[in-house]
Amino acid sequence: MKELEYPFDSESVLKKSKKFRRQLLEGRTDFLSKKIAVLGGSTTHDIVRILEVFLLNQGIRPQFYESEYAQYWQDVMFDNPELVEFAPDLIYIHTSNRNVTAYPAVTDTVQQVEAALEEQYEHFHVMWEKIAEKYHCPVIQNNFEYPFYRLLGNQEAVCLQGRISFLNRLNEKFYQYARTHTGFYIHDINYMAASYGLDKWADPFYWHMYKYAMCMSAIPEFAYNLSNMIKAIFGKNKKALVLDLDNTLWGGIVGDDGVENLEIGQETSMGQVYSEFQSYVKAHKEIGVMLNINSKNEYDNAIAGLEHPDGILKPDDFILIKANWEPKSRNIQEIAAELNILPDSLVFVDDNPAEREIVETQVPGVAAPAIGAPEQYIRILDHAGFFEVTALSEDDRKRNEMYKANLARQKQQLSFGDYTQYLLSLEMKGTIKPFEPVYMARIAQLTNKSNQFNLTTKRCTQSDIEQFAADDGYITRYGKLEDKFGDNGVVSVVIGRKERDKDALHIDLWLMSCRVLKRDMEYAMMDSVVEACRQCEIHTIFGYYYPTAKNAMVREFYRTLGFAKIQEDAEGGSIWRFDITESYEKKNKVIEVQG
Amino acid sequence: MSREEVFEKLNEVFRDVFDDEEITVTDATTADDIEDWDSLEHINLLAAVEQEFGMKFNMGQVVSMKNVGEMADIIISQI
Numbered sequence: 001m002k003e004l005e006y007p008f009d010s011e012s013v014l015k016k017s018k019k020f021r022r023q024l025l026e027g028r029t030d031f032l033s034k035k036i037a038v039l040g041g042s043t044t045h046d047i048v049r050i051l052e053v054f055l056l057n058q059g060i061r062p063q064f065y066e067s068e069y070a071q072y073w074q075d076v077m078f079d080n081p082e083l084v085e086f087a088p089d090l091i092y093i094h095t096s097n098r099n100v101t102a103y104p105a106v107t108d109t110v111q112q113v114e115a116a117l118e119e120q121y122e123h124f125h126v127m128w129e130k131i132a133e134k135y136h137c138p139v140i141q142n143n144f145e146y147p148f149y150r151l152l153g154n155q156e157a158v159c160l161q162g163r164i165s166f167l168n169r170l171n172e173k174f175y176q177y178a179r180t181h182t183g184f185y186i187h188d189i190n191y192m193a194a195s196y197g198l199d200k201w202a203d204p205f206y207w208h209m210y211k212y213a214m215c216m217s218a219i220p221e222f223a224y225n226l227s228n229m230i231k232a233i234f235g236k237n238k239k240a241l242v243l244d245l246d247n248t249l250w251g252g253i254v255g256d257d258g259v260e261n262l263e264i265g266q267e268t269s270m271g272q273v274y275s276e277f278q279s280y281v282k283a284h285k286e287i288g289v290m291l292n293i294n295s296k297n298e299y300d301n302a303i304a305g306l307e308h309p310d311g312i313l314k315p316d317d318f319i320l321i322k323a324n325w326e327p328k329s330r331n332i333q334e335i336a337a338e339l340n341i342l343p344d345s346l347v348f349v350d351d352n353p354a355e356r357e358i359v360e361t362q363v364p365g366v367a368a369p370a371i372g373a374p375e376q377y378i379r380i381l382d383h384a385g386f387f388e389v390t391a392l393s394e395d396d397r398k399r400n401e402m403y404k405a406n407l408a409r410q411k412q413q414l415s416f417g418d419y420t421q422y423l424l425s426l427e428m429k430g431t432i433k434p435f436e437p438v439y440m441a442r443i444a445q446l447t448n449k450s451n452q453f454n455l456t457t458k459r460c461t462q463s464d465i466e467q468f469a470a471d472d473g474y475i476t477r478y479g480k481l482e483d484k485f486g487d488n489g490v491v492s493v494v495i496g497r498k499e500r501d502k503d504a505l506h507i508d509l510w511l512m513s514c515r516v517l518k519r520d521m522e523y524a525m526m527d528s529v530v531e532a533c534r535q536c537e538i539h540t541i542f543g544y545y546y547p548t549a550k551n552a553m554v555r556e557f558y559r560t561l562g563f564a565k566i567q568e569d570a571e572g573g574s575i576w577r578f579d580i581t582e583s584y585e586k587k588n589k590v591i592e593v594q595g
Numbered sequence: 596m597s598r599e600e601v602f603e604k605l606n607e608v609f610r611d612v613f614d615d616e617e618i619t620v621t622d623a624t625t626a627d628d629i630e631d632w633d634s635l636e637h638i639n640l641l642a643a644v645e646q647e648f649g650m651k652f653n654m655g656q657v658v659s660m661k662n663v664g665e666m667a668d669i670i671i672s673q674i
Contacts, residue, residue, distance in 0.1 A: 016642040019615035045635040209638075209654055216642040 001028075004057040005369060006384035010220040014046070018052050024056040030549045031061035032459070034234060037088035038064055039072035042213040043097035046273055047226075050219050054227035058236055069098075069211065078126045079134070090230060091131055092140045095124075096189065096213035097147050097167060102111045104161045106152070121173045128177065129351040135465040138183045140226070143171045145193035145214075148202035157479075182441060182525050183462050185229060185390060190517050192218075192225055195383075215522060221383075228385030234459065235448025238367065238386040239341055240290035241281065242332055244350035245302055245323070249281070251374070254305040255297055265310025273374045278312035280378045283497060285317065288399040289387050293321040294331045294348070319403050328355050329362030339403065340514040342451065342550065347386050349377075371379065391441060398489070405485035406515055423520060424591040426483040430521065430591040432528040435469035435476040442490045443478055448513060454511040455543065455557060458495075471554075473498050475505060475532045479525050481516050481591070491516045492525050496532075496541070504540040505533055510557075523587035526561050528595060543576040561587070597673060600665050601648075608643050612636070622664030648674055 001024060003012065008573055013020070014220040034055075038044050048064050055062050061414045067075045071092055075083050102120040104113040124141070144167045156162035171190065178186045193201040196218050206212040214222060231237065246253045251263025253269045263270040264278070285291060291313075295302050302323030315321065320338055322331040327351070336343045344365030350356050356368035369384050371377045409426065435443060441458065444462040451457065462467075468474045479492035491513040496505040507529075512522060534539060543558040545551075559565065563576035599612050602620065609618045626632040632640070644666065645651055650673040652660075660666055 011643070011646045014639060015608070015611045015646070016614075019611070022614065046639060049639075206652060209657060212638075216638065217646075 001057050001451050003008045004054060004226065005367070007372075007380055008220065008224070010217050013053070013220040014216065016051055020053045020248065021056065024053065026517060028059075030059070031056070031235070032059060032060045032234060033063065034230075035086060036062045036064055036230070037067075037083060039067045039075055039089045039091060041070055041072050041093075042207075043069065044094055044212045046212070046216065046219050047094065047223055050223035051227055054224050055230060058227060058231040058235065060231060060234060069245055072099075073123070074279060075125055076130050076134075079351060079479055084134075088135060088137055089136060090138050090140065090233065092187075092226065092230075093127075093142065093562075094213075095142050095144075095162075097144045098207060098213050100144065100167070102168070103163055103166060103282035106159075106161050108161050112305055113166070117166065117169055117173075120170055124174070125177070126182075131163065132181070132184075136461070136467065138185065138461055140187050140229055140233075141174065141178075142189045143174050145190045145201070146198060148198055148204070153510065159484060166191050173435055184392065184505045185233065186250045187226055187229060189214075189222070192222055195199065196221060198201045213391075225385065228388045229390070232388035232390045233448075235445065237449075238289075238333075238347050239345040240292060240319075240339060240347070241284060242292045242335055242346050242348045242366075243281065244328075244352070244355065245293060245295040245297060245305055245429050247351045247374075248349060248377075249278055250305060250308070250311070255301045259304045259308055262305060262308055263361055264308055267310075270374065271310070274499075275310070275312060277377050278373065280381075282313050282317060284387065285388060285400050287389055290403055291318045292335050292339075293318050293323060294328050294335065295323045295351075296325055296328070297323040299323045319400065319407065324337070327358065327362070329359050332359055332366060338407075340517070347381075348380065397566045398487075402486060402488055409483070426485070426519075426590075428481060428483045428519065428591040430482075430524050430536075430588075430593040431480040432477055432593055432595055433525060435478055439478055439490050440465050440469070443493050444488065446493055446513065447509065450511040450513060451548070452514055452519070452553055453555055454509075454548075454551050455507070456546045457507055457548050457551060458509045460509075473500070475529065477511075477528050477532070479521060479527060479528075481521055488513075488516055494525055494529055496529060498538065503538050504542060505538045508539065509545045510543070520556070520588050522561070523589075524591045524593050527586045527588050528593070530584055531595070533580055539580050541578040541580065542576065545572075545576070547572040596671070598667060598671065601670055604647055605644070605663065606620065607638070610645050612640050612643050620663045622662065623668070624659070624663040644670070650674055658660075 001020060003020060038048055044066055048066055054064055066082060072095060088349055098349045100120060102116040104116045128139065132483060146167060147163050149157040150164065152162050156164040174186055174337060178184050194298060201214050201218050203215040205214045243249055251274055252261055252263060265271045266275065266572040281291065293302065302321060302468065303407045306313060320335050332346060332348060333343065337345060342365065343363045346358050348356065348366050349366040349371060353370065359366055360368045367386060369380055371380050387495060440462050444460055444465045447458065447460040468476050475496040475498065477494045478490050480490050481488045493509065493511050494507065495509040496507050498505055543563050545555060545558065547555065558576035561578065565574055566577045567575040605620055606618065609620055610616055613629060618629065626637065641652055641657065648670050650670060652669065656669050
């Protein structure tokens with residue numbers, strides 16, 4: 001819904017949230033349902049109200065638990081039965097500097113300040129440990145924003161007794177905890193408040209009248225930022241940028257003005273603006289965002305522009321470059337198809353509102369933000385939060401390389417007559433093993449973002465994954481695949497649940513990344529699951545297919561593995577059975593597997 | 596702005612905030628007359644009114660305001 005996309009009109013979001021909510025609920029049915037506990041240190045009513053519409057707009061339907069006013073700590077520490085029964089999928093702790101109780105006095109000694117810091121930190125620390133032990137779900141914790149007045153003026157930041165110093169040090173301790181605990185995320189409200197303007201943000205009227213930690217009109221931006229973290233945790237980040245060229249990545253039109261007259265580089269102020277934007281775009285490769293071009297241009301002109309000596313982005317930085325006279329909506333559909341991702345994973349960046357409009361209407365799901373004037377591009381894309389980072393994985397950093405290798409493979413494929421021969425030529429090496437600690441984060445990430453090759457679309461947090469791995473009642477397998485073009489990383493996950501006292505296994509989850517489609521990796525996974533079953537005397541495997549809007553490609557998956565369909569319901573969901581016989585022959589013949 | 600015009604605009608704000616096109620407010624309208632108007636919605640309502648008229652209520656006014664008529668009086672005195 002355009003009204004809820006950044007940059008949005010906060011006042012209208014506040015005023016019309018009920019209408020937006022109603023329209024969003026009428027507009028679609030395929031929401032991801034999540035239970036979110038909001039544990040507040042101040043009023044949370046309107047935050048929850050606005051957060052809900054932003055999450056609905058991101059495809060997540062939240063059910064909320066709200067603590068009674070300022071009961072965040074008590075709810076956790078004394079096991080509020082309502083919260084326990086609610087069994088949250090995510091806990092958000094909405095505290096602010098209004099909840100800091102141990103500020104040092106100006107006359108305190110250094111030792112007293114240290115003790116106060118420790119005391120304040122421990123108040124939160126014990127709560128986090130309790131949550132980890134009791135709830136096993138992701139936690140989002142606010143850091144502290146600065147207070148709106150400074151008794152010691154500039155010395156507040158310098159003297160250990162100063163409040164700004166105290167909050168900075170307390171924040172650093174929070175970050176330290178976040179760096180060493182997975183599934184624990186900091187919501188940087190200190191940045192939010194600074195970005196909004198601290199004096200406006202901290203308007204005391206809203207605290208004293210309603211016990212809000214920030215002013216009312218800051219709530220939409222606040223809730224939007226929070227919704228971005230939540231959608232990222234639940235695997236709904238965007239994956240790729242699709243960029244226009246003329247007047248988006250440089251000033252001027254390369255076909256008309258010629259390469260030498262483009263505004264890029266340090267010579268002019270507009271050139272500097274575009275250079276900074278190119279640097280900003282290029283940095284996205286390091287967080288695993290795929291870069292692509294979609295431009296109305298002669299291909300040769302586009303490449304010439306990208307080879308401008310002062311340009312930061314080079315042709316090599318892009319995975320796909322579509323420079324032609326086709327409608328941009330068609331190009332973007334092709335980009336999605338060739339990258340094997342859904343259009344709703346794409347962000348289209350174009351200075352021309354008409355092109356954005358065409359893409360948005362022709363290819364539903366693509367984000368096409370109104371990026372404003374060139375000097376605003378970075379702020380608007382950045383605050384829109386499409387690629388919110390929760391944790392950096394090695395795979396993210398390598399993703400561009402992996403997709404490039406994939407395209408090289410596709411080209412190779414054309415020159416082989418026999419597909420098996422082609423697969424053998426890839427010299428594939430697989431590693432298929434029970435879940436191991438180093439891959440837990442990647443496995444959880446895959447369960448949250450794989451939509452197409454995913455039989456049950458079961459979403460798991462990292463702690464869920466760790467629990468399956470530790471439980472004897474489950475057979476778990478992850479699969480990594482390497483070939484002569486590169487390492488694809490962990491690409492497939494299977495979780496099977498042993499039926500107690502019976503010799504059967506139920507496949508609760510089977511997924512595979514689409515970047516290794518048609519590589520026989522699924523056969524190798526099947527072989528490994530069968531082998532594991534044999535070791536614990538399991539003779540029957542049951543597979544389940546739960547249809548979603550996105551996973552039609554695996555509707556008949558179990559048939560290809562030799563399962564027999566034993567049940568199908570009206571919605572297309574099905575149950576499959578496979579009997580392991582003595583004569584089971586390994587299905588994979590092209591990947592060399594280490595188990 | 597005349598008192599009538601203020602009420603016309605107030606009606607729009609109330610309809611948006613409570614997502615109910617049927618609402619028409621008068622001098623005597625209070626929170627008891629509108630089903631969803633509780634103390635929490637009151638905060639949102641005041642913020643929307645402030646934005647519509649480009650003015651701010653202070654704490655004293657918020658605390659003492661008794662009905663929509665008094666709200667309109669404050670608005671008229673400040674614009």
